[in-house]
Amino acid sequence: ASSVWCETASVNFGEVLIPNALVGLAAATEDPTLECSIPEIARTPAGYNCEPLADEVQVRWAIDGDSIAVELIGLIDGGEYMGFGPSGSTNRTLMPGSDPVIVDTFGGEFRARDFFIDDRSQCSNGIGVCPDTELDNAGNDVTDVSGETDRGATLIRYRKPLALRDEAEIDGAISVAPGESTFVVWAIGPVAQGTGFPLFHSVW
Secondary structure, eight states, X not given: OEEEEETTTTEEEEEEOOOHHHHHHHHHHHOTTSOOOOOGXXXXXXXXXXXXXXXXXXXXXXXXXXXEEEEEEESOOTTEEEEEEEOSSSSSOOSTTOOOEEEEEETTEEEEEEEEESXXXXXXXXXXXXXXXXXXXXXXXXEEEEEEEETTEEEEEEEEEEEEGGGTTSTTOEEEOTTSOOOEEEEEEXXXXXXXXXXXXXXX
């Protein structure tokens, strides 16, 4: 606690209780040899880029040869998804035509699946927000899926093929060009408990 006491008037002019956590944080700030208590799930791995998309979600990524390793971390529960991927347009953010990966926990399992969005509707007969596996001559090329949860946060990792922009006809490959911006889409929303498909997005 910290207070202001006047000896002459014998009066306490006010006091503030300082939580132990803040005391420890102040000590760590003054003493660089002390580490703050940051959960491992919140630490960006060495060599990764990190970009907050909103208060509830951030994306981390690293280029590894001909693939890209991605981590999505967000404040979601077991009935929600996070989605992230290339935009449907090369010069702006556009949901129709986009190629996101949808990650979630479903049936106690961490999932990351390739989707294609050609319409703002639930998937029906290959139209709408559909897994690539529902499309002709397409498949789920997301690999190395893993995840963890800690203190209300969910982290899901995955890997996807990487292609230069003139090779982007390769299904599912993320298209990039050195020195150029790549527009992306992202969202958080509920998962249909029956089908396991994403529903509308509540944050985007």
